[in-house]
Amino acid sequence: AIPLVVAINTSLAARNGILVRDRIAMEDARNLDAIIFDKTGTLTEGEHGVVDMATGDGVDEDDALALAAAVESDSEHMIARAIREAADERGLSASDASDFEAIKGKGVRASVDGNEVYVGGPNLLTQLDSEIPDNFQQFADEAGEDAQTVVYLIRDGELIAAFAMADVIREESFRVVDALKDLGIEVAMLTGDSQDVAEAVADELGIDTVFAEVLPEDKDKKVQELQDQGKLVGMVGDGVNDAPALTRADIGIAIGSGTDVAVQSADVILVQNNPMDVVRLVKLSKASYRKMQ
Ligand code: ADP
Ligand code: MG
Numbered sequence: 001a002i003p004l005v006v007a008i009n010t011s012l013a014a015r016n017g018i019l020v021r022d023r024i025a026m027e028d029a030r031n032l033d034a035i036i037f038d039k040t041g042t043l044t045e046g047e048h049g050v051v052d053m054a055t056g057d058g059v060d061e062d063d064a065l066a067l068a069a070a071v072e073s074d075s076e077h078m079i080a081r082a083i084r085e086a087a088d089e090r091g092l093s094a095s096d097a098s099d100f101e102a103i104k105g106k107g108v109r110a111s112v113d114g115n116e117v118y119v120g121g122p123n124l125l126t127q128l129d130s131e132i133p134d135n136f137q138q139f140a141d142e143a144g145e146d147a148q149t150v151v152y153l154i155r156d157g158e159l160i161a162a163f164a165m166a167d168v169i170r171e172e173s174f175r176v177v178d179a180l181k182d183l184g185i186e187v188a189m190l191t192g193d194s195q196d197v198a199e200a201v202a203d204e205l206g207i208d209t210v211f212a213e214v215l216p217e218d219k220d221k222k223v224q225e226l227q228d229q230g231k232l233v234g235m236v237g238d239g240v241n242d243a244p245a246l247t248r249a250d251i252g253i254a255i256g257s258g259t260d261v262a263v264q265s266a267d268v269i270l271v272q273n274n275p276m277d278v279v280r281l282v283k284l285s286k287a288s289y290r291k292m293q
Contacts, residue, residue: 013284017256017272025251025267029234029285032185032251034209034226035278038237039191039201040078042255042275043173046238048078048165050086051148054139055161064161066092068153071110071119074100079151080108082165083119103127105192105216105241107151118154122194123213125152125159136162144196147204169204172276177205179279186231190214190222190245216241220248236270236278238262253278 013020020026040046055064069087072080073094087094097110097117106127107120118124125131132140136152136159143150143164153161177187188209191198198212211222223245226233235242235249243265246252254266256273263269270277 013281016277016280016284017270017274018277018281018284019269019271020267021269022267026281026285027289028232029251029268029282030289031232032234032282033231034186034188035180035234035236036188036190036209036211036223036226036245036249037207037275038235038239038242038245039189039193039198040167041238042236043189043201043205044167044169046078046167048082048149048167050082050163051166052139052143052164053161054136056133056135056159059160061161062090062092064153065090065163066094067112067117067155068119068161068163070094070097070112071100071108071117071153073097074110075102075108077102077108079119079149079165083151083163086163105214115156117156119151120154121149121151121192123192123215124154128154128157130154130157130159133159139164141196144194145200147197147200149193149197169201170275172274173205176275176279177207179276180282181206183279183282185282186226188222188226190219190235190237192216192241217244219245223248234278236275253281 037043055061065087069084072083095112097112099111101109107124109118139162140150148164148166150164152159180187187207189202189207190211195212198210202210223233232250234251235245236253238255240261243261246265252266253268254262256271
């Protein structure tokens with residue numbers, strides 16, 4: 001039978017927009033040692049806009065943007081949407097692209113006018129065995145310092161343009177991090193984005209533990225890393241990419257607007273898409289436990 005106090009508090013949680021799929025999670029939440037947050041779309045709004053771009057010698061900005069938009073035309077990623085919007089705003093029509101391929105956690109690839117074209121971040125450059133050319137280094141450094149995500153356009157093996165995209169930290173995230181720290185919980189951040197962007201965001205929020213440039217298939221290993229230190233670990237995320245980490249965590253918490261896969265992998269679902277509900281979950285769990293004793 002379900003202990004009465006837990007039943008009451010699970011429905012209390014539900015009324016607060018906290019759906020508990022695994023009742024044990026509700027009991028365990030009071031003992032969490034660490035909570036890992038996905039960065040993009042969880043701690044930040046996840047709405048990137050292209051704020052700056054750079055092109056190589058002899059490469060026209062509009063041509064580069066139109067080409068990038070063509071390669072991104074098949075992608076649902078927020079970065080893809082931002083690039084398509086930037087091209088739209090300039091009234092550019094995307095060229096025809098074919099043979100789309102999404103490279104998870106890295107970028108996208110397509111054929112355009114007989115060229116093989118890629119758009120993606122640092123993880124993609126690593127895969128292509130390509131480095132940031134000197135003429136793009138300063139652009140990348142400055143964008144990184146401003147916590148802007150940079151993706152690169154590579155045509156037939158040559159890096160011809162870079163795009164800087166700005167995302168904003170959600171207002172609630174500051175209070176969430178402070179409140180969890182006050183409860184004695186370690187706060188960590190996990191992202192596929194670059195090290196400098198991750199650190200800039202973590203610095204602002206006061207997060208000490210940062211896992212950056214993590215490929216989707218490695219995200220659960222970072223959860224394990226903290227568990228191996230003997231910690232009870234919660235994971236908060238929204239994306240398909242976060243599902244294995246949500247499963248691996250002692251308590252997986254999906255943010256309501258998240259993908260179905262994330263929701264199905266989670267023990268707890270925050271329906272209102274408010275990260276502050278993570279704090280409420282821990283507090284509700286602590287309150288129920290005290291009553292049970
Ligand atoms: P996150 O962990 O922030 O949710 P993802 O795993 O979705 O990030 O992506 C990690 C990185 O891979 C992005 O920061 C970007 O550099 C690159 N990337 C992923 N998808 C795309 C895309 N459609 N276009 C360009 N870059 C992409
Ligand atoms: Mg995400």
